[in-house]
Amino acid sequence: MSENATHITEYKTLGIVLVTLLFFTLITIVVTSFDLAVWNVVLALVIAGTKGFLVVTYFMHIKYESLLLKILVGMVFFLFALILVITFIDYAYR
């Protein structure tokens, strides 16, 4: 069930995460070098989001933390998304 703070992330796992992150960095540079209009922004943000997820999950050990911390982290990102959406709704209907 819930593992506690004594979980040790293996070197190999960290290495794989780094390689994946570097791969995504390459992809994002290649993808944005083409002119895909609005899709450039969408793709770049989806890739950045995926990279961020990997960093939070493995490097920051959220995968092995308590449910409380997982919920808190989720809520902060949700709060940010909410502010972003509300701001844009505000600007769109001015």
Next chain:
Amino acid sequence: MENELIHKEETRDDTAAKLGMWIFIFTELLLFGGLFIVYSVFRTQYSREFHQAALELNVTIGAFNTIVLLISSMTIAMALTALQKNNKKLSLRLIGITILMAFVFLVNKYFEWGAKFHHGIYPGSELMMKFEHGHLLYFSLYFFMTGLHALHIIAGMVLLSVIFFRIKKGIIHSEKYVFLENGALYWHLVDLIWIFLFPLLYLIT
């Protein structure tokens, strides 16, 4: 069933220490989050000017710094693994590499900003005051966001140096490593912010 394992020592509460660090990280995320929202709003309002201004940034330098930060993020995570496995020497070495990477990032940033300054682009410069409104906003946000991020890099370097010497002295060790854990969390935060800054400022043109 968990309580025995978590509370090994009387006066220590690692879970609380980590929770505190995370709450601090949340405030940092919302600080940069606010700036990201400002950026997004102006980007939609001045998309043409932002597009032109972003072309003036050097993607190669940005990409190089991204790679540097990603590697440093892994080395600090590995430093924690090493200390947990009671390999003090390797842990110290990995923290040293992380600090070195942070320094490389700053040197790179120095050259990048230096080139901009050389071309007369810096906050309050005569050239910048003549820019179109959207152009001016882009560069103001660029300097503010990367500058604030660079300050975080410097803070991270100081924090990691303190951790380095505490491990050396044996204050932080394989049984008591929450300080290193929190320091590593801070460093990952710096990396996490850059993961979003890089595509937003350099790539999306």
